[in-house]
Amino acid sequence: MIIDPQAAGFCPNKLDRLSTHLQDRYLAPKKIAGCQVLVKRRGITAFSTSLGEMDIARNTAMATDTIFRIYSMTKPITSVALMMLFEEGRFQLTDPVFKFIPSWRAHRVWVEGEGASMITRAPQSPLTIQHLLCHTAGLTYGGFLPGLELPVDSAYGAAGISRDGIDTLETFAEKLANVPLLYDPGTRWSYSMATDVCGYLVEVISGQPFEQFLQERLFGPLEMPDTGFTVSDEKLDRFAACYDRGPDKTLRLQDDPETSRYRKPPKAPSGAGGLVSTMNDYSRFCDMLIQRGVFNGKQLISRPTLELMTKNHLGQFSLAQKAVGGFSETSNEGVGFGLGFASTMDAAASGTVGQGDFYWGGLASTLFWVDPVEDLYTIFMAQLIPSSTFDFRGQIKNIVYGAIQEA
Numbered sequence: 001m002i003i004d005p006q007a008a009g010f011c012p013n014k015l016d017r018l019s020t021h022l023q024d025r026y027l028a029p030k031k032i033a034g035c036q037v038l039v040k041r042r043g044i045t046a047f048s049t050s051l052g053e054m055d056i057a058r059n060t061a062m063a064t065d066t067i068f069r070i071y072s073m074t075k076p077i078t079s080v081a082l083m084m085l086f087e088e089g090r091f092q093l094t095d096p097v098f099k100f101i102p103s104w105r106a107h108r109v110w111v112e113g114e115g116a117s118m119i120t121r122a123p124q125s126p127l128t129i130q131h132l133l134c135h136t137a138g139l140t141y142g143g144f145l146p147g148l149e150l151p152v153d154s155a156y157g158a159a160g161i162s163r164d165g166i167d168t169l170e171t172f173a174e175k176l177a178n179v180p181l182l183y184d185p186g187t188r189w190s191y192s193m194a195t196d197v198c199g200y201l202v203e204v205i206s207g208q209p210f211e212q213f214l215q216e217r218l219f220g221p222l223e224m225p226d227t228g229f230t231v232s233d234e235k236l237d238r239f240a241a242c243y244d245r246g247p248d249k250t251l252r253l254q255d256d257p258e259t260s261r262y263r264k265p266p267k268a269p270s271g272a273g274g275l276v277s278t279m280n281d282y283s284r285f286c287d288m289l290i291q292r293g294v295f296n297g298k299q300l301i302s303r304p305t306l307e308l309m310t311k312n313h314l315g316q317f318s319l320a321q322k323a324v325g326g327f328s329e330t331s332n333e334g335v336g337f338g339l340g341f342a343s344t345m346d347a348a349a350s351g352t353v354g355q356g357d358f359y360w361g362g363l364a365s366t367l368f369w370v371d372p373v374e375d376l377y378t379i380f381m382a383q384l385i386p387s388s389t390f391d392f393r394g395q396i397k398n399i400v401y402g403a404i405q406e407a
Contacts, residue, residue: 005403008039008046012352014403015039015047021399028053030251031390032365033243035060035382037280038285039400042375048279051235054240054383055257064279067226067239068381069255070261071362075195076286078271079133079340081214082198082205083305089394090205093133093339096126097180097197098180100204103177109138110152110180118155120180127185127269129201134313138181139192140325150190150325161193165266165274168337169200172268182324189314189322189337199271201405222295224281224290229269231262231276239276242364242383255383273363279381282368286377289358289370310358312336312345352394353401359393374404 006014018037023109026032038045050062085091091100099405104190107127108120123138126294131137142156143149144163159178167175176197182190203210212230219227239262242255255261262276288295292303314322319332319342334349335342338358347355359369378400380392 001048003045003048005046008041008044009405009407010039010046010403011043011405014405017053017399017403018047018396019049021395023069025395026390031221031249032382033241033251035380036062036064036066037381037396038279038379039121040283040290040377041404042261043279054238056241056243056251057253057256058241060237061242063238065226065238066381067235067240067276067278068366068383069240069362069364070275070277070282070366070381071364071365072219073277073282073360073362073368074271074273074275075338076360077214077218077275078195078199078202079309080301081202081218082129083309084217084301085202085205087302087305091129091201093130094128096128097132097137097201098126100201101173101177101197103174106177107138108180109184110182111142112151114115114151114154115158118152123383124184127181129198130200130313130339131185132198133309134189134337135194136186136189136314136322137192137194138183138185138188138190138196139176139179139194139376140182140190141192142179145191145325149333150182152180152182163270165261165268165270169203169268171194173200174199188324189319190324193272195272196268196270196338199269202271202274210271218285218300219281221298221300222284224277224284227241227277227281229262229274229276231257231260236263238278240383242385244385245389251384279379281375282379282381286370286379288369290372290375290377291356292372309339310341310343311338312343313338318345318349353397361387361393363387365389365392367396369393369397374401376400383392399407 040049054062054066111119112244143153159175200211208297239257243251244254246252293301334346336345343358356373357369357371361367365387368379370377
């Protein structure tokens, strides 16, 4: 890999602050075990580093081919996959979901109460595929998000909905037909299981298993050999350990690579958070996004479709005005949400740089953003749960944009 920060329009010394910042603030005090950072601009790799360890107990250094749990960075991939079928005329964004999942015609909207005494009513308008893609469907995460309790969450447990992959995608979707919506579709925003349903829609509409569609239409063409829902025996020595913080704020093993659930194929591959990947693999996905849908000369998805996906689908509103519960992989002020991506609508309101970028992150502190204005993308990989522990995105953005120099 050729690294040339000056050709990419950066001051090398300023960009090198990424390493010193992460080393001094996070690695030396053992707040994280290790991490990787990649910065690419104008098609040129400006910065790439692997720091610390991928597995403390086994004393294994972070490597360029380390495999990470990317959790919700799966969502943009699933959203692109579904929109590939949109481009084939297989559905319209305004189509009601019950067109493809008939049981969803019975959805009701929560009014008040909980459990058996819950009062519901018919929705004012049908729940559409567009609502699923931009998390305005009225679904929630059913109480599975830490520190977030919503009045309908108990209904998810009552319906037997689990995040353990014990059901097929079809059974999972059928169970979701029995939970009340938190609000009328399109009226609010709540982070939810909606993208898992998008994965099932890929399966229903394409007639292929979801994981097969991803392999044939995205991972194969994008040359992403280490991205999938399972870590094989041959790749186990590259699979990072995942950590959280104990009461004393020291690192604590959260998921051991050898006993991880990622070692076995899931019954229901999660389009919302089930993938593992590497820095190199995910950079291929970002290469395609920054090149307006093109990779190695092949148009995988069109520029107009990507532009539609990265627009704000909350109207003139931000997440701060529309979000219920407040949990997401982004701050809410000045931020909009499209079809699988958040976007910075107003840099001043959000208190950040990069207006016009689009991005997302994952539960274990992975993140990326793509900035078409600056012809730039950045990826950060770590394995610390939850992602809200430290503001890696804000700090890394400040350093990256602060290193841009004019020709």
